Amino acid sequence: MxxxxxxxxxxxxxxxxxxxxxxxxxxxxxxxxxDNVVKQVLKSTKAPKKEEMSKKELIEIKSQNVGNIILLNKTGEPIVKKGQSIKEGEVLAYIESVGLKAEVKSPVNGIISDVLLADGDLADYGKILFLIEKA
Incomplete structure (x- = not known):
C-alpha cells in the first residue's frame, strides 16, 4: 500500500x-x-437550545500544562462529577508530568457541565478539560 x-x-x-x-x-x-477525546468533544459540543443559550454561561477550563490528567482521588472516586456544584479555587483535577502534579482549579463558582477527558488521558496545553456553568 x-x-x-x-x-x-x-x-x-x-x-x-x-x-x-x-x-x-x-x-x-x-x-x-x-482519538477518544475527539469523540467526547464532538458529543459535548451539540448546539444548545435558544432557551439554554440565554440562561447558561459556560466557562471552558483549559489545560495550562502538558501531561496526563488525574480525575480520581486516592480512593478511586472522581474528584468532581458532572452536575456537581463547585466553588472558585476548588481543585477539579491534576495534570501529572514527569512525576509532578499541577492542580487544575476552578476560576469561578458554578456547576460542572461536562468533563471532556477520561482519567489518564493526555491533556495538551490549551486542551479544554471541563465546561462549567457559571453560577
Whole structure:
C-alpha cells in the first residue's frame, strides 16, 4: 500500500462522521481510529437550545500544562462529577508530568457541565478539560 492511499483513507476519516476505518488490501491492513477525546468533544459540543443559550454561561477550563490528567482521588472516586456544584479555587483535577502534579482549579463558582477527558488521558496545553456553568 502506498502513502497516497493511506493519506486518502485518513482524509475520508476526517471528512466523515466515521470514528475508525479498517481496510485490507491483500496481505496489508490499515486500521485508523480517531482519538477518544475527539469523540467526547464532538458529543459535548451539540448546539444548545435558544432557551439554554440565554440562561447558561459556560466557562471552558483549559489545560495550562502538558501531561496526563488525574480525575480520581486516592480512593478511586472522581474528584468532581458532572452536575456537581463547585466553588472558585476548588481543585477539579491534576495534570501529572514527569512525576509532578499541577492542580487544575476552578476560576469561578458554578456547576460542572461536562468533563471532556477520561482519567489518564493526555491533556495538551490549551486542551479544554471541563465546561462549567457559571453560577
Amino acid at each position: 502506498e502513502f497516497k492511499e493511506i493519506k486518502n483513507i485518513i482524509n475520508i476519516l476526517n471528512e466523515t462522521d466515521l470514528i475508525e476505518i479498517d481496510v485490507t488490501f491483500g496481505k496489508e491492513r490499515v486500521f485508523i481510529k480517531k
